Amino acid sequence: MAGGSSRSPATLRDVFRKVLVANRGEIAVRVIRALREMGIASVAVYSDVDRAALHVRMADEAVGIGGAASTDSYLRGDRILAAARRTGAEAIHPGYGFLSENAEFAALCESEGIVFVGPSSSAIAKLGSKTSARKLAKAAGTPIPPGTEQGLKSAEEARAVAREIGFPVILKAEAGGGGKGMRRVEREQDIEAALRDASSEAERSFRNPAVYIEKFIVRPRHIEIQVLGDQYGNMIYLGERECSLQRRHQKVIEEAPSPFVERHPGLRQRMGEAAVAAALAAGYSNAGTVEFMVDDSGNFYFLEMNTRLQVEHPVTEMVTGIDLVHWQLRIAAGERLTLTQQDVSLRGWAMECRLYAEDPDNGYMPSPGEISTLALPSGPGIRLDSGVYPGWCVPMDYDPLLIKLAAWAGTRQEVVSRLIRALEETYIGGIRTNVEFFLDVLADAAFQAGDLHTGFLEEWFARRIPYSWPEADLELAREAAKLTAQTRAAKRPELPARSRWKEIPLR
Amino acid sequence: MAGGSSRSPATLRDVFRKVLVANRGEIAVRVIRALREMGIASVAVYSDVDRAALHVRMADEAVGIGGAASTDSYLRGDRILAAARRTGAEAIHPGYGFLSENAEFAALCESEGIVFVGPSSSAIAKLGSKTSARKLAKAAGTPIPPGTEQGLKSAEEARAVAREIGFPVILKAEAGGGGKGMRRVEREQDIEAALRDASSEAERSFRNPAVYIEKFIVRPRHIEIQVLGDQYGNMIYLGERECSLQRRHQKVIEEAPSPFVERHPGLRQRMGEAAVAAALAAGYSNAGTVEFMVDDSGNFYFLEMNTRLQVEHPVTEMVTGIDLVHWQLRIAAGERLTLTQQDVSLRGWAMECRLYAEDPDNGYMPSPGEISTLALPSGPGIRLDSGVYPGWCVPMDYDPLLIKLAAWAGTRQEVVSRLIRALEETYIGGIRTNVEFFLDVLADAAFQAGDLHTGFLEEWFARRIPYSWPEADLELAREAAKLTAQTRAAKRPELPARSRWKEIPLR
Amino acid sequence: MKPVQAEPGVWSLTPGSRQRELRVEPDGEQYRVTLRGRSVRLLVEDPRSWAGAAKGKGASRAAKVASPMPGRVVRVLVEVGHIIEAGQGVVVVEAMKMQNELKSPIAGTVTQVQVSEGANVNGKQVLVVVEAHAG
């Protein structure tokens, strides 16, 4: 590792001289940057289609681990461990996704004496099952949504519980996920049929008919608390993130702080303390996130705990000034958390857009392919976490996140303006992206007012007014297209270099 | 101006709907970004060689103002005012350099009813002359270096003053600048000859033989205080910047806070209050900077006041979270400063490298020309203020600043590591730059210890050990050069595509 | 106004004192022009060849179902000879963890199936051809 001397406190580098990053894309780049800043050598792993990926280009060492399909590479814990042994890496940072919440892989690392940069395998296992996580949270005094915790035994029981907690309610498959085996019920007379449907769908999807019941939160916010704890029982919370802006249960814009929490004095502290209590109950250490549903009155309910670094961690870093990845590595190396809750303060506002390779004009279909041109924004208050470069061919095999564009400013209004300015500076050529979609959302008055909830985008899509080009600009667009066409024609001598051009706007 | 609705408080946009930026390069881009964020239309001006410059590409309007030489364009106040009238701009932001500290131009703007974004012309005039600025500062109680304020009448007077203030002393031309007419004197017996020399050099250079005497500060620090005041007499200071790292009186690395000030409790407040007193005495408003020399004991002396935005303002913005350009525009529009001194707090550490088009292997000679490739760093804590793009031909006519690379982190040590990481990610092809020079300086132990003074770089150049490539890396460099040579040869069929290659390291 | 090409395909146009930077990218036979993040597709064509293309289009009664993206074929839902409705799914293509069912824009008979399950396909590659019924 070149030039690393004198870059970091001796304590950490005595423990980790080399860390393997078991991920790809922007998050692998993020972790490798932290390692370089801390004077620790980095090992990248890559699949066949990622040999020239940005995270490989930035690493000190690189090991190929198999085919394009993630089941042949980034999900192959055995090969990743072999790469760590071969290169002599003392630790593995899993990033998010892939093996990051796989208790078995964490246990395998532990048994091989390689540090897994994250919580213990037992904490992951306890929090990995929804029902066990809920039980744990409840025992710790963290509010969970009213309802049953185990499968319903009869329609009679369902009716009784629903009457007690009040309609609407939601039936959920115990083994569930992805919306399968879920039924929202508004009225008592519908509950028996809904239970039958949900149970048989659960049986078909998960081979487990068990269904439980929960209070349905109307127009909830998805607000999560970032926690950070060491291996000695010290734990703090780093404020919240507002992640209500979702499309098909996928977050698209995240921010910190939450406009809702800002308007409810004391709520941050109550949620933060509840999150820390739940995490401590699971024996949690390292960075983690407790997700809550929050209703209109500010009641919050434990949803689940993400036992890893989140995609959206930059917004927390920007408002707290605390580097989560540096702390993840320190904690994994056995350092004590020197920060106390009093050291955590929030300054200004941060917001992040996830730039995806997808085509908003075409049902948000994935749009892999070669990035022909890449113009990225910069200037005050801009943070970019990118996993791509011009000329890179975005593979079809992984998720479509290209770049996280985040901005910081003193106020929410200013951060929105700054993000719009930055999106206007952004150009990703050759493939389609959702840049224009963000321009539309950020310009929306309700969004600017901070009235967010998880159904926001669905409502917004219905009322969305497509951007209409000013005629003067459209004229220039035609002019520019003609100029490029002429340039191209002039380069192909077989075509008439000068002909009369005609343009037809298609949109 | 497209998409500007709802981006900023009504107050400001009611006053300024359009602002002309009388500058070029990164600072023009910086101001245009602020205008776009505030929903104000921007007018760029450009010389003949800057038609395709980045600041023009980003503006809403653009007006050509003359030939490449700045005396034919960016210094032509008449043409700039004509451009403002023609486009209907209500205000002019001068950036730094060019007309930014020209009291005559500011007065011309005032008389034409166009707002000059900066202090009043009378404040610029008062602070523009070194001797009048010193008198003003002294009257306001701001410490000035011990010595005379007017020309010495005789060698006898010089000896008497020198005896009183103690050796070493420095003789300076009253009309001086750029080191002309300056003599450092160590011993009393040398003073008469030195005075004769300085006076005749001053006569030759400035047609004014007047020379005054000052205490010579040994190993001084150059530390400056950022102030911000409105038109109603409210003024605050935004901490200090450490700017001691200079080559030929040109700043190359700036940081906030200053390691020296951090080690001296109470010094920031004393310097800040002294700076505010001096600025208020001049009737100053808008953003400005008071420069101080600071000696080893923490005594500080007023040097001069810069009546404009500084190149290095980003480091202050990063540690205070306050956007200076936004405030410049608000104050110019007549808004009151809503920030009080209690609202100003410093968080973490920020440091900036000025990336220049110059050739460190060749006496730091300017290196204009086409930027063939441009790879810029990003990720956590990085701020870029760039005035260039790939394919841009850096003109030979202006100063060589290409990009300001700044970083923020929790501690000074972390910010140095982060800057090294970012410089390693930076690649500016086609021309020579000082990227590697910064890597060398940042790796220096004395620099990392924060032992800075204005002679630091001179001492460092003398003890500098050139970077030595590890043999394994050099081998790969040879391999890569051969691969590129083969690729090129394969593209030129007239040359033998495969021949035996030989490589010779030249350095 | 003298147009300036700052980078390949990037035009700075200045009608009067207005300035706009437009990024132009060929997109099949069209051009995608982007101005501050907003893009529009435009057709710029020689009038003669345009007339020809229009005529050809009018004569055709077949719909080509193409993959809108590079990906892998997960399922083929029709065979040659099948009679299908407008909007009926014909092929499922997967990319970036997302499955997309491609639908026929017209009712008619499947005349070609140019792909099989498990195959990799390119963006815009034609997978299925459907011939409309006469009348």
Added chain:
Amino acid sequence: MKPVQAEPGVWSLTPGSRQRELRVEPDGEQYRVTLRGRSVRLLVEDPRSWAGAAKGKGASRAAKVASPMPGRVVRVLVEVGHIIEAGQGVVVVEAMKMQNELKSPIAGTVTQVQVSEGANVNGKQVLVVVEAHAG
């Protein structure tokens, strides 16, 4: 180790498990190779043409003083026929507000002055030729 060219002139080399990204840029007859901000100039040449060049160099006793940068000639300090010292200034070139005096690397007679005051010059353009005295 299979070299991978990620971008034109940018090589990712992986000997064993080590990975280094090297950026190569032609620089006259040499190549400038950059690794994480550190650069080195290397000569990569066909052995035959190298031998030829070396021979040619040995035979020459003239020094060509070239501008190290694009700029404007502010002053020409010598004329053809002048006899000058090694290290003596011959031309002053200005760029980016900085004046640079170009010096002759050898003592000898000025045989060519290829530039006049006020002219724009390119980087590496030869401005003055100095012939060494025999002996």
